Amino acid sequence: MASELAYSGKLAVLNNDLLVSEQSQALANQLGVPLYYSVDKKTAEDFFLTWRDGELKLLDKELLKKGGLSVDIQPRNGEQRSWPAPKEGALAQAIGRKTKTVVDATTGWAQDSLHLFRMGYEVQCIERSPIMLALLGDAFQRLEQVDWVQRLKLSAPSLLAGNAIEVLASLEDAPDCIYIDPMFPPKRKKSALPKKSMLILRDLLGDDSDSQQLFDVAIAATGKKVVVKMPDYAEPLGGKPSEVFGSKLVRYDVYLRGN
Ligand SMILES: C[S@@+](CC[C@H](N)C(=O)[O-])C[C@H]1O[C@@H](n2cnc3c(N)ncnc32)[C@H](O)[C@@H]1O
Known part of the structure; x- marks a missing residue:
């Protein structure tokens, strides 16, 4: 922390x-x-x-002499704002088309949050690192100036500061889905090569050793499901998932509430 x-x-x-x-x-x-x-x-x-x-x-x-890293708010290639969410892509499939509201409990550089936002989900973002919160605050202000966000009269995802273990337990309305992507120690050479932004984040913040506890709180706080992003070599956080969607070296474990 x-x-x-x-x-x-x-x-x-x-x-x-x-x-x-x-x-x-x-x-x-x-x-x-x-x-x-x-x-x-x-x-x-x-x-x-x-x-x-x-x-x-x-x-x-x-x-120092190069660009530095900011939260990237640019859409990825081929992405466009759409609803219902696209049928393809492991993340979209894991979150699902019946989901409307998503809380990202581990926002980090917000690349997953922003991807979900652009897919049309209502996204709330939790982050505990004050550094990341500063970077995210700046990025979400920039996002609100972007043409398509203004045209659709959208607000940037809301940003909740604090430990998600506490924030989730105090949410008034249960979201349809809680999304977790904890910082994981790299295991083997063939694992997905982390981007510079993720390496820097790990250097600065360390691994998230309380992700098991976060999962336990998330499954109690969600309306319908919890989706956990994992490197392919890692043991699932909550035992056998209801469904798994894979993409390259990463997988999304889906847990349905009540299962
Ligand atoms: C691997 S990064 C997430 C990357 C993110 N999915 C993205 O697309 O950029 C993990 C982030 O979650 C945050 N985090 C981990 N556990 C948390 C917790 N219990 N409460 C709030 N933030 C947490 C860390 O500070 C870190 O910024």
């Missing part, structure tokens, strides 16, 4: 542009980390949050 102390000596806010210094200072205060105006070899921290090109970005020392 990330806390202010967990970032001590690890993360700083980097201000490249005098115009956003107030915003940077506010973010540094909020996260309890230092604010720098430049970084050199002696800088102790390995990770930096900075506004560049109108986006909040996360950089490690390797990415």
Whole structure:
């Protein structure tokens, strides 16, 4: 679980542009980390949050001179906003066409949440890492400026800060589906090569060692089903799933409530 102390000596806010210094200072205060105006070899921290090109970005020392990582809100190739959700694709099949509302309990870079949002599901996002929450807040503001989102008068998914184990237990309305994609330790060479964004996230936050407990809370809190994304080598979180949908080296285990 990330806390202010967990970032001590690890993360700083980097201000490249005098115009956003107030915003940077506010973010540094909020996260309890230092604010720098430049970084050199002696800088102790390995990770930096900075506004560049109108986006909040996360950089490690390797990415300092390159672009940095922001939450990508661009649709993937061939994706378009549609309802009911498409019949094809392992994620769409696992979530199902009878599902309307989805809570993503482990939002991270929101690539699954945003994919679901673009498929037409009503998505709520839970995230406990204050760094990811800052990046997600920035991304969802950007999303609300996008043409098709404005044309359809949509709001970005709502963002719930905190540990999903507690947040799920206090939800007023049970969603049709709770989605879980915990950070998993890599096992073998042939497993899906994690993207830079996922490697950085694991470096910064570590693995999610409480995912079993999260599953137990999710199955009690869902209206209809829980979908768990797993690397193909990992044991299922909740015993034998009702259904499994596979895609390359990842699978989606579906658990129906009451089974
Ligand atoms: C593997 S990443 C999720 C990636 C995401 N599916 C995507 O498409 O980008 C896991 C994320 O879930 C968050 N997380 C894990 N357990 C959580 C919990 N109990 N409550 C809230 N957030 C959690 C971690 O902080 C991390 O950001």
